[in-house]
Amino acid sequence: MTTRRRVAGASAAALLIMLTACSTATTTGGSGPSQGRKTSPGVPLKGKTIAYIQTGGIPYYEYTKQGFEKAVTLLGGTPRTFNSNFDASAEVANVQNAITSKVDGVVLEPLSNATVKSDLTALGQAGIPTVVLYGYDQSLERDAVGFQGTRYQDTGAAAGTQLKALAPGGQVAIITGTPGRADVDGFNAGFRQALGDDSRVVETLNGDYDRQSAIKATQDLITKYPQISGIFVHNEDMAIGVIQALGNRAGQVAIVTQNGSPDGVPYLQKGLIKASVGWSPTQEGVMSARRLGDYFSGAPAAAPLCLTPFVVDTPTEPTKSVRWDATDDVIKGSLQTPCATARP
Structure with missing residues (x-):
């Protein structure tokens, strides 16, 4: 890679x-x-x-x-x-x-x-x-x-808003990057705030920004909570591991993730990732x-x-965010891109 x-x-x-x-x-x-x-x-x-x-x-x-x-x-x-x-x-x-x-x-x-x-x-x-x-x-x-x-809280909040709409009821879990990092804390705080009902979050599990760790975390999760309705995953690589661990159930769980990486696009197109907050x-x-x-x-x-x-990238618009490939269009466009405005 x-x-x-x-x-x-x-x-x-x-x-x-x-x-x-x-x-x-x-x-x-x-x-x-x-x-x-x-x-x-x-x-x-x-x-x-x-x-x-x-x-x-x-x-x-x-x-x-x-x-x-x-x-x-x-x-x-x-x-x-x-x-x-x-x-x-x-x-x-x-x-x-x-x-x-x-x-x-x-x-x-x-x-x-x-x-x-x-x-x-x-x-x-x-x-x-x-x-x-x-x-x-x-x-x-x-x-x-x-x-x-x-701003970590902003992307986490955008993910929380998406998951709340995709899975308005039921149990929710978070699979995080490496614990103790400022990004992980910010993503979680923004997500929980936007979700609105913290009691829905039944587990927060360490995926360590690693696909294999996310697979293991998901296996533990669905053993304990087989009816989980939504999972917020901190990046696409881990989200792919979550999908692999869920198997046939993947399409029934609202998986929301972040980053907008090239690896996530096929899973968005198939509807296995329901939304990705992309930059x-x-x-x-x-x-x-x-x-x-x-x-x-x-x-x-x-x-x-x-x-x-x-x-936010979705199954109907899987490449709406700025792409990661360093094409001339991306480079020249980014040289002229203004700073974004923080969420209120």
Whole structure:
């Protein structure tokens, strides 16, 4: 499932219009590579080396990398990726490697919120402007160029609204990603709030963002609750495991999931996944690179947190959300996509 990197031709840069919105907050001072003359809005990263510090090698982050690398290239820069492989010590080492390599900017996707502050402190002392993908904290706004990502509670709430409509009565379960992560807590909180009746949630089981773990969790679930009417699953890969574990019963259970990944599309088309709250990691990679471009070109500052747009994919519209494939249309469209508005 590992994807290949793709790099767009330099001629595509001439097709870009002036970059829009979603720019910067204030970054820390220093005497590192970030200082210098403002760049051209058309190629704001010209002559710049921009690093992406990647959480791990699963498809979601691989697609983020593709979007980041294509966007940096289109904006005139040179992309470089450091993969932390889900290891906090490797993340710390990657931050230091980026500093030692004298990169001009960083897109940081941390393992957890716990490492963001120390990472930003080190990068700030080196004078390297940084955009953080997931890990927003109001207290850190002055330490980063900006933050990018979905708001976990919002996507969870969208999933809760869908499941409430699809299964208005009966028992409901949640199969989560790795417990203790901010995304998992946010998804669950938003989902429960939108569902409205917390007593319906009979089990919350750990799927660990892993298909085999989700299969085991579902087998345990249906042994205890054979009449389960709806399951909220935190991503499509686990949802496929849920479908496999349910067997012939899969079509009778309202399965609602998230991410909008390519793997989920066939299951939406068959009606086995009833709804998926979809957004594009590729688009997130592009929008993060754009924020650094805005910083270097001196574009007007926008809100510190730029939200990635999301929509609900359904069996009748299984590819309504922005696709994950790093096509030219997705890259160029994402360079012009405004930040989304938070749910009230």
